[in-house]
Structures are given as C-alpha cells and as structure tokens.
Amino acid sequence: MSSASYFILAALLDGPRHGYGIIKQAADLSDGRVRLAAGTLYGALDRLAEERFILADRQEVLAGRTRRYYRLTDHGVRALQGEAARMEQAARVVTRRSGSAVTTPRLA
Amino acid sequence: MSGRLRRRYERLLFTYPSAYRRAHGEEMIGTLLDAAGPDQQLPAPREAASLLLGGLRTRARQAAQRSPRRLWADGLQLGVLLIVLVNLGHAFHTLSTFPLWIALVALGALAVLSGWTRTALIAATVAALAAARPLLPPVALPW
Numbered sequence: 001m002s003s004a005s006y007f008i009l010a011a012l013l014d015g016p017r018h019g020y021g022i023i024k025q026a027a028d029l030s031d032g033r034v035r036l037a038a039g040t041l042y043g044a045l046d047r048l049a050e051e052r053f054i055l056a057d058r059q060e061v062l063a064g065r066t067r068r069y070y071r072l073t074d075h076g077v078r079a080l081q082g083e084a085a086r087m088e089q090a091a092r093v094v095t096r097r098s099g100s101a102v103t104t105p106r107l108a
Numbered sequence: 109m110s111g112r113l114r115r116r117y118e119r120l121l122f123t124y125p126s127a128y129r130r131a132h133g134e135e136m137i138g139t140l141l142d143a144a145g146p147d148q149q150l151p152a153p154r155e156a157a158s159l160l161l162g163g164l165r166t167r168a169r170q171a172a173q174r175s176p177r178r179l180w181a182d183g184l185q186l187g188v189l190l191i192v193l194v195n196l197g198h199a200f201h202t203l204s205t206f207p208l209w210i211a212l213v214a215l216g217a218l219a220v221l222s223g224w225t226r227t228a229l230i231a232a233t234v235a236a237l238a239a240a241r242p243l244l245p246p247v248a249l250p251w
Contacts (some may be wrong), residue, residue, distance in 0.1 A: 018135075018138075018139070019135060019136070019138065019139030019142070020138075020139050020142030020143055023139070023143060037152075037154050037155050037157070037158030037159075038136055038139050038140050038143065038155055038158060038159065038162075039155070039157075039158030039159040039160070039161055039162025039163070040158050040162065041139070042132060042136055042139075042162060043162045043165055043166070046166070046169075059135070065137075065138040065141055065142065066134035066135045066137070066138040067135065067138050067139075067142075068135040068138075
C-alpha cells in the first residue's frame, strides 16, 4: 500500500470526508509529509474504490462547489489495520535493535 | 471566488477521458478550488502536473481494461490517423493547385480523428479520385 493510500484511508477513520477534507487530514496526520495534489488524490481514490476499501458517500453543492464525501468500508478498515500492523512489525525489526547497533568506523 | 481559476482547471481536466470527467469533474474542480488560495488566479504548478499525469494514467488504465478487439481498433485508428496527417502535410505543397483535394484530405483527417468511419471513407475515396484525375481519361469523371 502506498503512503498516499495509507494516509487517505487513515484520514477516513473518524468518518466520511470530502476531497479537500482528506487532503488536510492526511497532511495533519503525517505532520505535513503527505501533501496530496488533486490528481494524485483522485487516482488513489479510484484504486481504493476499485478494491472496495472506500465508498462514495453523499454529495453536496455549496456556493457552486461540488463536494463528494468518501467513507471507509469494513474491508477498508481491516486492510488499513493490517497494513499498520505490518509496518509496526517492520519498524520493530530496527527499533528494538538500535541500542545495540554495531557501526563500522569510517575510514578517512 | 475566481471563475477564471475554475476555467483553467477545467481546461486541465481535458487530459482525462470524457466519461471520467462527467463522473468526477465537478468534485475535482470543487477540491481544487477548496485547495486554492482566496485570490489565486493561476493553477498551482504541482496541481497542474498532477492533473496532467493523472489524466494520462486514467486513460492508460482504461485502455488496459478494454477488450483486445477494441485495442486493435484503437491502434488501427491511430495508424490511419498518422497516414492521413502525413498525407495532409504533403498536400499543403499543392495548396494553390488542388484546394478541393486538400479540403477533402483535411476533412478525412478530422473524420478519422473523430471516429466518423463513413465520412472518412467518402472523403478518402473522393480525394483519391480527385488526385488521380489527371491520370484518368477525361470522360471518366463528372467534374
């Protein structure tokens, strides 16, 4: 799962959001590392919908702007939790050993 | 709110297939305008780049999902279009001598591009006859 897809799904964990809502939340959750451009966002949303991780929810038009909300499916929640567990395990491989890391002195 | 920015983003969305634009265009514009600054007039470069890339990716993805028959048909159309365009380029040498012929070749190119098979065939046939006219006996053609 790409980092964009991961943070898009994570942005939907606490309820449906529209496009810009997802962009802001993904940026917040990643400390500003994930800055989604619209083309990237909608490409990822298409793929996530194809895999049935998300569903298009309601749509509203405010001041001439259309906003469609997306929400996580149960399948999407499970996929996200699976990915989080996998990353946690992968991180542990390094973090539990970092105290005893053997470094090679650099030769000048 | 800037109508100009909206129009510019709408133009960038033309890289997406038309059916996709109809389904998602308005919400994408909504998101792009939400993400834009209050006085912004020009599309942000990174948004523009992501739309161009996203449009091409969407087209590629849809092409990959098509049946082999459709792929062959698209390939054939592209090939014929290239031939017609090369032909049109050649034809411009003779603009003053054969304006009718060039108009027909141009119509043919437009027809091939738009997928109007019948118009393309008629234009190509008449253009071929018009080009061959000096070689034919003078009585063979009505014009």
